[in-house]
Amino acid sequence: MSDTGSKPGPEPSERTAIGITFGNSNSSIAYVVDDKAEVIANEDGDRQIPTILSYVDGDEYYGQQAKNFLVRNPKNTVAYFRDFLGKEFKSIDPTHNHASAHPEEAGETVSFTVQDKAGEEEGPSTLNVSEVATRYLRRLVGSASDYLGKKVTSAVVTVPTDFTDKQKAALVAAAAAADLEILQLISEPVAAVLAYDGRPEGKIEDKVIVVADLGGTRSDVAVVASRGGMYTVLATVHDYEFAGVALDKVLIDHFAKEFLKKNSSAKDPRENARSLAKLRLESESTKRALSLGNNASFSVESLSDGIDFASTINRLRYETIARTVFEGINRLVESAVKKAGLDVLDIDEVILSGGTSHTPRIATNLGYLFPQTTKILAPSTEVTALNPSEAEARGAALQASLIQDYEAEDINQSTHAAVTTVPHVGNAIGVISVNEAGEEVFVPIIPPETAVPARRTVHVSAPSGGDVLVKVVEGNTHIKVTQPEPKVKAPESKAAKVEDADEDGDDDSDFSDDDDEEEDEEEKREKVWKIGATLAEAGVKGVKKNGKVEVSITVGSDLSVIVTAREVGGKGGVRGTLAAASA
Amino acid sequence: MEATVIPLPLPVLPEGWEAENNFKAIGKITQESAATQRTLEPVGPYFLAHARRARHKRTFSEDDR
Numbered sequence: 001m002s003d004t005g006s007k008p009g010p011e012p013s014e015r016t017a018i019g020i021t022f023g024n025s026n027s028s029i030a031y032v033v034d035d036k037a038e039v040i041a042n043e044d045g046d047r048q049i050p051t052i053l054s055y056v057d058g059d060e061y062y063g064q065q066a067k068n069f070l071v072r073n074p075k076n077t078v079a080y081f082r083d084f085l086g087k088e089f090k091s092i093d094p095t096h097n098h099a100s101a102h103p104e105e106a107g108e109t110v111s112f113t114v115q116d117k118a119g120e121e122e123g124p125s126t127l128n129v130s131e132v133a134t135r136y137l138r139r140l141v142g143s144a145s146d147y148l149g150k151k152v153t154s155a156v157v158t159v160p161t162d163f164t165d166k167q168k169a170a171l172v173a174a175a176a177a178a179d180l181e182i183l184q185l186i187s188e189p190v191a192a193v194l195a196y197d198g199r200p201e202g203k204i205e206d207k208v209i210v211v212a213d214l215g216g217t218r219s220d221v222a223v224v225a226s227r228g229g230m231y232t233v234l235a236t237v238h239d240y241e242f243a244g245v246a247l248d249k250v251l252i253d254h255f256a257k258e259f260l261k262k263n264s265s266a267k268d269p270r271e272n273a274r275s276l277a278k279l280r281l282e283s284e285s286t287k288r289a290l291s292l293g294n295n296a297s298f299s300v301e302s303l304s305d306g307i308d309f310a311s312t313i314n315r316l317r318y319e320t321i322a323r324t325v326f327e328g329i330n331r332l333v334e335s336a337v338k339k340a341g342l343d344v345l346d347i348d349e350v351i352l353s354g355g356t357s358h359t360p361r362i363a364t365n366l367g368y369l370f371p372q373t374t375k376i377l378a379p380s381t382e383v384t385a386l387n388p389s390e391a392e393a394r395g396a397a398l399q400a401s402l403i404q405d406y407e408a409e410d411i412n413q414s415t416h417a418a419v420t421t422v423p424h425v426g427n428a429i430g431v432i433s434v435n436e437a438g439e440e441v442f443v444p445i446i447p448p449e450t451a452v453p454a455r456r457t458v459h460v461s462a463p464s465g466g467d468v469l470v471k472v473v474e475g476n477t478h479i480k481v482t483q484p485e486p487k488v489k490a491p492e493s494k495a496a497k498v499e500d501a502d503e504d505g506d507d508d509s510d511f512s513d514d515d516d517e518e519e520d521e522e523e524k525r526e527k528v529w530k531i532g533a534t535l536a537e538a539g540v541k542g543v544k545k546n547g548k549v550e551v552s553i554t555v556g557s558d559l560s561v562i563v564t565a566r567e568v569g570g571k572g573g574v575r576g577t578l579a580a581a582s583a
Numbered sequence: 584m585e586a587t588v589i590p591l592p593l594p595v596l597p598e599g600w601e602a603e604n605n606f607k608a609i610g611k612i613t614q615e616s617a618a619t620q621r622t623l624e625p626v627g628p629y630f631l632a633h634a635r636r637a638r639h640k641r642t643f644s645e646d647d648r
């Protein structure tokens with residue numbers, strides 16, 4: 001990590017380290033007790049703490065209290081600022097700051113002007129975004145320290161995968177000014193993966209995971225190869241259109257129109273800043289309620305022209321009016337898989353993370369996008385799923401507890417590119433087995449996109465015993481598409497089509513298009529392994545009947561390969577090496 | 584990671600198959616066709632073990648001891 005100022009951090013033995021997620025909308029603090037990560041509630045009882053500061057009569061409010069002031073005190077309330085850290089004014093998107101303190105140009109950085117002291121004679125202060133971040137982090141750390149009963153000195157903080165070095169440096173500096181040592185910045189999706197793997201019941205497997213982090217102002221999707229508990233990000237996509245506030249907007253418009261229908265002479269509540277702020281707050285809580293129940297109420301006192309408004313909405317209606325947003329999220333996830341050069345069939349798990357991931361429809365839609373074998377880890381689809389609002393904070397806390405005893409210098413060296421940037425095998429490496437039909441099939445042992453050095457061991461059965469062949473080969477997958485057997489003979493089916501079209505009457509789309517569509521629906525797509533180049537052969541002789549052969553493959557950092565094969569429980573065995581890739 | 588169990592059997596050693604020490608080296612993994620440089624996320628206990636081995640130039644088996 002870049003330097004954290006002249007002041008050296010605390011000694012490892014004197015650290016109290018936590019995990020922090022610092023979002024544009026919400027932040028969380030988490031801590032590990034007895035090897036379990038827990039998200040800490042602040043003094044208001046919140047685990048998702050709005051990333052907002054508000055000043056009233058010289059008092060500073062943060063979190064939900066500050067958020068509530070968006071209605072009565074928007075000018076002195078600073079919200080949606082995380083993404084501005086380390087950026088120049090001309091490269092920020094101020095869309096979400098219309099209803100709170102506005103970002104201003106301040107040389108190399110961005111600032112906000114708020115009345116943060118008591119008494120008008122004091123005059124307002126111009127705070128640059130670093131100062132805002134420092135003040136906010138100080139409050140977060142204060143809440144964590146109060147909860148833990150000791151001063152929090154250090155943290156692992158999550159950042160988006162597209163955070164630049166400049167943004168990271170700005171965050172580290174802002175934390176240092178709040179007297180907080182950043183042990184490490186880790187990427188948000190990887191924190192979510194670690195939260196799952198780091199559960200006491202978590203199992204380390206080779207798998208490909210999509211993390212869909214659906215927040216308030218942005219949706220970020222990452223495709224992660226998880227190999228023996230190590231993670232490599234294969235692709236990421238970012239979107240600022242299809243996220244939580246877009247869903248709030250759908251409800252704002254819905255209820256505003258309802259209100260106008262009932263009160264035809266009243267002014268549109270969306271045209272008055274205060275009414276809009278009320279609409280926005282209530283729409284968000286209605287939206288959250290719709291994640292849990294099939295119906296939710298909406299109620300605002302004095303919404304517009306002094307008129308109170310109350311209404312209800314059911315989930316089906318909400319899902320209908322919010323469809324474009326949900327579809328946008330699906331497309332985003334699909335594009336990430338494509339960008340990684342993969343197929344939906346390659347994805348083993350989808351981790352839904354971020355507040356918007358509570359929405360049941362989003363999980364259901366992703367279920368349709370992926371094959372049935374893909375696990376969709378969301379509250380509505382998997383009972384064991386982590387709370388999507390908590391996964392990243394837990395991951396950060398786990399990482400903090402893993403590294404808190406290391407010297408800062410050690411952490412720097414281990415996270416250096418010399419250690420992290422390594423070859424990853426492109427093809428799988430495995431052995432040949434024989435299937436029920438007597439055909440040779442590829443059995444992967446080291447899957448593609450595994451970082452080296454890597455070692456994997458498998459036990460392969462040898463039921464008839466005797467002398468067996470361990471043939472080590474490369475392999476890769478392709479997607480096999482099987483068209484459905486035509487149900488009826490071609491000419492008849494054409495006749496049937498014509499009849500269909502007749503029934504539809506005015507349907508003038510051409511028939512061949514229809515044809516394609518129907519076949520698409522029924523074609524079978526499967527992932528199959530193809531046997532590639534042979535790397536080595538080993539003979540294991542005299543295996544007992546119903547024996548097993550242990551095959552271990554180690555690929556070195558120079559891509560040299562060590563193969564060992566021996567009967568499980570037997571002595572000796574075969575060991576051979578393949579030379580490194582030519583230097 | 585624990586050893587995975589593969590139920591499909593290994594092929595029988597072909598008649599007349601012979602090799603010194605019962606091992607034949609045939610191919611190798613090439614940088615060009617079968618490997619790319621990527622960046623591991625420096626996160627989690629298994630990465631820490633990887634970093635420790637890399638920094639002390641230790642192999643898996645040396646690490647096991």
Ligand SMILES: Nc1ncnc2c1ncn2[C@@H]1O[C@H](COP(=O)(O)OP(=O)(O)OP(=O)(O)O)[C@@H](O)[C@H]1O
Nearest residue numbers: 023024025026215216217218244291354355356358
């Ligand atoms: N139960 C819920 N159902 C639906 N949406 C929810 C729920 N809980 C929170 N949200 C929404 O999640 C969004 C906030 O997501 P999150 O807490 O992950 O924030 P964040 O990471 O700070 O977001 P960003 O940085 O994208 O602005 C808000 O739009 C909020 O309304």
Ligand SMILES: [Mg+2]
Nearest residue numbers: 023213215354
């Ligand atoms: Mg987020």
